Amino acid sequence: MNILVIGSGGREHAIVWKLAHNKNIKKIYCAPGNAGISELAEIIPIDVSDINGLKYFASSHNITLTVVGPEVPLSCGISDIFLESGLKIFGPCKDGALLESSKIFAKEFMSRHNIPTADFFIFDEEQKAIDYLRTASYPLVIKADGLAAGKGVIIADNYNEACIAVKNIMIEKIFGNAGDKILIEHFLTGEEASVLAFIDGDTILPMAGAQDHKRILDNDKGANTGGMGAYSPAPVVSKEIEKKINEKIFYPLLNGLKKDRIDYKGVIYAGVMIEKGEPSVLEFNVRFGDPETQVILPRLKSDLLEVMLAVVDNKLKEIQLEWYPSHALCVVIASGGYPEQYEKGKVITGLEKLSSEKDITVFHSGTSLKGDKIITSGGRVLGVTGIGETLKEAYNKAYEGVEKINFENMYFRRDIGHKALKNC
Ligand code: AMP
Ligand code: GLY
DSSP states (O other), X not given: XXXXXXXXXXXXXXXXXXXXXXXXXXXXXXXXXXXXXXXXXXXXXXXXXXXXXXXXXHHHTTEEEEEEOSHHHHHTTHHHHXXXXXXXXXXXXXXXXXXXXXXXXXXXXXXXXXXXXXXXXXXXXXXXXXXXXXXXOSSEXXXXXXXXTTOOEEEESSHHHHHHHHHHHHTSOTTGGGGSSEEEEEOOOSEEEEEEEEEOSSOEEEOOOBEEOOEEEGGGEEEEOSOSEEEESOTTSOHHHHHHHXXXXXXXXXXXXXXXXXXXXXXXXXXXXXXXXXXXXXXXXXXXXXXXXXXXXXXXXXXXXXXXXXXXXXXXXXXXXXXXXXXXXXXEEEETTTTSOOOOOOBOBOGXXXXXXXXXXXXXXXXXXXXXXXXXXXXXXXXXXXXXXXHHHHHXXXXXXXXXXXXXXXXXXXXXXXXHHHTO
């Protein structure tokens, strides 16, 4: 069997790594991949948005299943196009991908199907938004409707900040067309968690919970990033909360998709805020999370390919997910300056010291090969995942791994998992 994985981040490295455990797979290709992925898969230099190029590759290389990592090709309709050509693909079609590519669509979907989320208002004219801001209470949250590479959310503490955000999004177009319309949302407090599930249109199968660390600085300070570290399981997602997430979010989501005639096959990721034992949805993503995948997949005992094939063949009801009881914690190493400007091309050393470590796995994100050297080529560069019987052990392993790696100006948070460790 040949498999094609689309993407080039730590998420895709973790997917390729987990798929590679399946002995029936003859070959894994990854487009465009990275230096770490190239140890497990053949790297194909096709961009994630070159859908025709990817389709041509899949049909000419006898690909049994294509797995889509990032949201951009999904929102461009890669699954619709592959399915029309009779190619199996893991990831929702364009209609389902709207849950991530339009925050307004997602909010209206949640209202229609009674899924708890913050109250919101939609604006397509700057003046009407500003009029609303005069009477609003603060803080509040302003979101560009479309995809903005995870940057389209601004939390405004007062009227002035909110006006600047609205102008930047709607007039200055800092997020391009993604800001043609905006959402203004009530600010929720509580603790965040990432809950992901496999879904095939008839069945939804939740995965183990995780917690991300979105801010760049320790103690959740500074700018939002794609995610600077994660751990799983997340104590905040207790058995009771898990039950509520299923009853109030995942089952209504599955029924809502059916009612709206959206045949959704892939992964759904709900970013939730939990306050006083009640979960509300902050956002949906239509793909695996990054870095969450780097802690969830190492804990998955079930065979990933079997689960993915069950999803695309509508047989998810026959699957029961099994998990290792271990804990996993991932520390992301970024280029100094990320999420703003950063330099690329720095030589990474120390990776070889970790290659035989059983409880430490390094997933690559922004890396590439230059001769026999591995160099940095992105903002988030590596994710170091430690595995242990306890969260503390996983934490120690991950940071033991981080300490062995070096490149000029490397940056990482030193407090991944601290909140949960304090409560252990
Ligand atoms: P999103 O991309 O929608 O997940 O938003 C990015 C981050 O902004 C979330 O992880 C939260 O930390 C924060 N956020 C988004 N919506 C809200 C909200 N309604 N209340 C409080 N924080 C929010
Ligand atoms: N870690 C957040 C995301 O994948 O969107």
